[in-house]
Amino acid sequence: MKRNKIYNSMWLVAIMAFLMVAPSCSETELDQEVPHLSSPDNLFKDKAGFEAGLYGIYGLTRVERSGVNVKKKLVGSYNALAVGCMMGGTDVITSSYPRSESQFIVFWQDQLNAENGYLNTIWEWQYKIINAANTIINRAENGTHNLTDEEKNYYVAEARFFRAWAYRHLTYLFGAVPINTEESDGSKIVTDWKRNSLDEVYAFMEKDLKAAVDNLTETPMNDARVSKGTAQHYLTELYICMEQYNDAITVGSDLIDNGAFRLVTERYGKYASEPGVAYMDMFKDGNSNYSEGNTEALWVMPNQLDINGGKGRNIMRREFISDYNKHTGGGLAYSVERGGRGQDRLCATNYMLNDVYDKDANGKVKDDRGSDHAWRKYHVINAADALSKIQAKYPDAAVGDTLWMTTDDDLTVHQMFRVCTRKWDWTRADNVKEALGYNDHVYLRLADTYLLMAEAYQKAGDNGKAAEYINALRNRAHAAPITAADVTVDFIMEERARELYSEEHRRYTLLRNNKWLERTQLYNSLAGTKVTDRDKLYPIPQPFIDANLDNPIENNPGY
Numbered sequence: 001m002k003r004n005k006i007y008n009s010m011w012l013v014a015i016m017a018f019l020m021v022a023p024s025c026s027e028t029e030l031d032q033e034v035p036h037l038s039s040p041d042n043l044f045k046d047k048a049g050f051e052a053g054l055y056g057i058y059g060l061t062r063v064e065r066s067g068v069n070v071k072k073k074l075v076g077s078y079n080a081l082a083v084g085c086m087m088g089g090t091d092v093i094t095s096s097y098p099r100s101e102s103q104f105i106v107f108w109q110d111q112l113n114a115e116n117g118y119l120n121t122i123w124e125w126q127y128k129i130i131n132a133a134n135t136i137i138n139r140a141e142n143g144t145h146n147l148t149d150e151e152k153n154y155y156v157a158e159a160r161f162f163r164a165w166a167y168r169h170l171t172y173l174f175g176a177v178p179i180n181t182e183e184s185d186g187s188k189i190v191t192d193w194k195r196n197s198l199d200e201v202y203a204f205m206e207k208d209l210k211a212a213v214d215n216l217t218e219t220p221m222n223d224a225r226v227s228k229g230t231a232q233h234y235l236t237e238l239y240i241c242m243e244q245y246n247d248a249i250t251v252g253s254d255l256i257d258n259g260a261f262r263l264v265t266e267r268y269g270k271y272a273s274e275p276g277v278a279y280m281d282m283f284k285d286g287n288s289n290y291s292e293g294n295t296e297a298l299w300v301m302p303n304q305l306d307i308n309g310g311k312g313r314n315i316m317r318r319e320f321i322s323d324y325n326k327h328t329g330g331g332l333a334y335s336v337e338r339g340g341r342g343q344d345r346l347c348a349t350n351y352m353l354n355d356v357y358d359k360d361a362n363g364k365v366k367d368d369r370g371s372d373h374a375w376r377k378y379h380v381i382n383a384a385d386a387l388s389k390i391q392a393k394y395p396d397a398a399v400g401d402t403l404w405m406t407t408d409d410d411l412t413v414h415q416m417f418r419v420c421t422r423k424w425d426w427t428r429a430d431n432v433k434e435a436l437g438y439n440d441h442v443y444l445r446l447a448d449t450y451l452l453m454a455e456a457y458q459k460a461g462d463n464g465k466a467a468e469y470i471n472a473l474r475n476r477a478h479a480a481p482i483t484a485a486d487v488t489v490d491f492i493m494e495e496r497a498r499e500l501y502s503e504e505h506r507r508y509t510l511l512r513n514n515k516w517l518e519r520t521q522l523y524n525s526l527a528g529t530k531v532t533d534r535d536k537l538y539p540i541p542q543p544f545i546d547a548n549l550d551n552p553i554e555n556n557p558g559y
């Protein structure tokens with residue numbers, strides 16, 4: 001595909017953000033100057049216009065792995081990872097370096113409140129996506145254009161997918177939220193929104209996802225796009241939320257059995273001849289996309305440096321990789337081999353590091369997903385390192401020595417030399433201090449669908465079938481197979497941690513299974529003593545409540 005199409009259309013994100021007059025708007029936002037480059041009236045006339053509009057939405061989705069800037073109300077901050085509130089503060093992910101408004105995932109209590117600017121920005125970001133989708137749907141169905149019926153149906157389906165995706169985030173994060181189906185053009189301020197019930201929002205999402213399943217292409221149109229399979233995955237998950245387990249099994253089975261996507265079970269791609277495991281090949285630069293051999297990729301988020309019209313970036317490596325350089329006073333040098341520069345703002349809990357993977361009698365992990373190929377457990381001092389600086393902390397250190405990273409049970413804030421995932425390793429050889437990442441990222445994998453199927457079968461009372469889907473992943477990882485007697489909700493939660501650590505929205509998984517509070521209290525030594533039942537939902541942002549003058553909104557309980 002031509003990536004310039006993505007980045008040259010990124011200015012459309014600004015237009016979509018301006019047009020959003022939804023539950024998060026305020027008069028100050030409406031006072032912004034209209035971008036002069038285009039408007040919906042002259043943009044959505046032909047295929048190129050609709051393509052640009054959809055790529056604008058794709059740009060907005062990538063915010064999840066880049067970051068939010070509270071003051072600018074969107075992207076720009078390198079430190080407040082948008083997905084942090086969806087992954088962190090759970091049984092397997094905490095923070096050893098909490099910063100800004102997102103630090104509530106460690107401290108909770110008064111840190112989590114309706115005035116939290118980070119959560120308000122997350123709320124506004126999702127409604128911007130919804131409004132952008134509404135604009136495309138309205139212009140395709142009611143506007144004047146030269147699209148064929150097939151093209152129109154496709155673009156409407158893709159926009160409806162993203163609208164459902166945004167409501168997925170909103171319902172998990174905030175519970176009952178307003179449904180908005182109207183295109184907002186800046187001419188009207190709505191002040192009487194109501195919070196629709198979860199059942200109403202789920203029914204709305206179901207219609208959107210079914211339309212996406214019916215009209216999207218079987219496999220990605222190009223490496224940046226979602227497909228029928230992506231929609232089937234989220235529809236499977238939605239049916240589990242709706243407690244329609246047989247429907248979930250039907251949809252998930254069709255996705256897995258039709259053969260368009262397959263688990264990666266053998267080494268492949270650019271690094272197949274190097275030491276490694278099949279499980280990790282798909283996370284390596286140049287291997288992530290469907291066209292590059294990743295048959296498991298249901299959705300890949302593209303990133304690239306120095307593209308005309310903008311840059312696609314992420315900060316997953318910065319968030320999840322240990323700050324080995326700072327820990328050694330600048331002694332361990334940043335390098336490509338070490339994964340690049342990290343700050344360890346999100347990290348694995350001691351439970352994740354010490355208790356999740358099966359081990360042999362000598363303590364060696366018996367699972368590729370917990371191996372040295374998947375987790376960085378040590379650094380070897382080399383000649384390029386500043387040995388004298390390292391010796392200030394490790395007096396007997398010498399070139400060739402191994403510095404083991406910690407998995408200790410005394411996790412404290414600012415303990416930043418911890419064992420860390422290698423899924424997001426990447427840096428530039430010409431700038432190893434680079435803060436940002438510009439590699440393509442696997443966002444959603446078929447392995448997740450397998451685990452949804454295990455979840456659905458377990459809830460439907462068929463642990464035997466659940467074990468079959470789990471064993472498909474355990475076989476790939478060379479872990480011991482399980483039996484039906486081993487299958488419990490907690491076992492599935494642990495299998496998801498083994499397979500999807502730092503990929504899945506862990507908070508969502510636990511909430512869907514009514515396990516978030518219990519498992520966070522048990523296994524998160526920082527947050528576990530602070531979280532309460534109130535924290536199962538985040539507060540509805542106060543700016544929305546204050547702006548909704550004609551229909552008083554009651555916040556979630558406890559806020």
